[in-house]
Amino acid sequence: MRPDHLDETPFVKLSGVHKTYEAETGNVRALDPVSFGIDRGHIVSVVGPSGCGKSTLLRILAGIDPATGGQVVIDGQEISGPVPNMGIVFQRDLLLDWRNVLDNVMLPAELARANMDETRSRAVALLSELGVGDFLNRLPFELSGGMRQRAAIARALLMRPSLLLLDEPFSALDAMTRDQMNVILQRLQQHERVTTLLITHSIAEAVFLSDRVVVMSARPGRVLDVIDIDLPTPRPLSIREEPAFAAIARRIRLLFEKEGVLAA
Numbered sequence: 001m002r003p004d005h006l007d008e009t010p011f012v013k014l015s016g017v018h019k020t021y022e023a024e025t026g027n028v029r030a031l032d033p034v035s036f037g038i039d040r041g042h043i044v045s046v047v048g049p050s051g052c053g054k055s056t057l058l059r060i061l062a063g064i065d066p067a068t069g070g071q072v073v074i075d076g077q078e079i080s081g082p083v084p085n086m087g088i089v090f091q092r093d094l095l096l097d098w099r100n101v102l103d104n105v106m107l108p109a110e111l112a113r114a115n116m117d118e119t120r121s122r123a124v125a126l127l128s129e130l131g132v133g134d135f136l137n138r139l140p141f142e143l144s145g146g147m148r149q150r151a152a153i154a155r156a157l158l159m160r161p162s163l164l165l166l167d168e169p170f171s172a173l174d175a176m177t178r179d180q181m182n183v184i185l186q187r188l189q190q191h192e193r194v195t196t197l198l199i200t201h202s203i204a205e206a207v208f209l210s211d212r213v214v215v216m217s218a219r220p221g222r223v224l225d226v227i228d229i230d231l232p233t234p235r236p237l238s239i240r241e242e243p244a245f246a247a248i249a250r251r252i253r254l255l256f257e258k259e260g261v262l263a264a
């Protein structure tokens with residue numbers, strides 16, 4: 001673990017970010033001060049138990065929910081409102097039912113009044129890379145959950161965001177589709193190199209996809225450990241059976257066991 005969980009100059013830097021919700025039924029301390037960094041082009045995962053403040057952290061980073069205290073700096077600028085040029089994917093894909101796949105992916109280009117020809121080529125290329133190039137004219141209801149989520153990822157990446165936020169994007173998918181999505185996302189990241197924060201409940205997914213894993217305690221969430229994942233990339237799924245991978249997963253599991261989050 002780095003002494004202060006921070007790099008010299010990470011692209012994203014959270015310093016002492018904390019959050020207390022003021023609700024009518026009383027205050028909810030959701031996040032204790034959290035500090036870590038995300039280097040440019042890296043994927044950092046936040047893994048932690050339900051209710052530990054992971055989504056809160058993501059919303060603070062997106063600038064759509066203010067922190068109670070602390071500082072978020074993105075590319076040298078402290079954020080004070082919604083972060084421009086950000087891509088976001090939630091557990092629910094939020095595709096528009098009446099638009100076909102290509103038109104769903106093109107939505108951010110329309111909103112930004114971008115050059116439609118150029119962005120359409122990028123949309124088609126992204127969808128092909130994601131394995132849904134043959135489904136451009138299909139409506140969302142005609143697609144499986146995994147295919148819908150691929151379209152949602154293409155939409156989030158279309159405008160080349162400087163930051164990609166993934167809030168448990170694969171947790172509604174079956175285990176095999178989830179594995180497949182992990183491989184696809186990793187392959188895409190090999191050339192997109194977009195700075196990414198991934199929120200997940202899955203230790204294996206976090207270790208497989210990430211350059212760094214932030215391990216959170218139960219609510220109020222605090223950082224239990226920040227682990228740099230030095231496994232070579234690209235990683236085949238079979239890496240999960242290798243001792244180095246298993247050792248990292250075990251280290252994270254033991255932290256949760258020690259906290260009483262997982263039964264020992």
Ligand SMILES: Nc1ncnc2c1ncn2[C@@H]1O[C@H](COP(=O)(O)OP(=O)(O)OP(=O)(O)O)[C@@H](O)[C@H]1O
Pocket residue numbers: 021022023028029030048049050051052053054055056057219
């Ligand atoms: N707007 C709100 N007002 C009051 N409390 C809130 C609000 N949003 C979240 N909370 C509380 O803050 C805590 C953290 O919520 P959050 O959704 O960030 O957790 P999470 O780790 O993402 O959970 P999960 O893994 O189950 O999605 C929870 O106890 C939740 O009930």
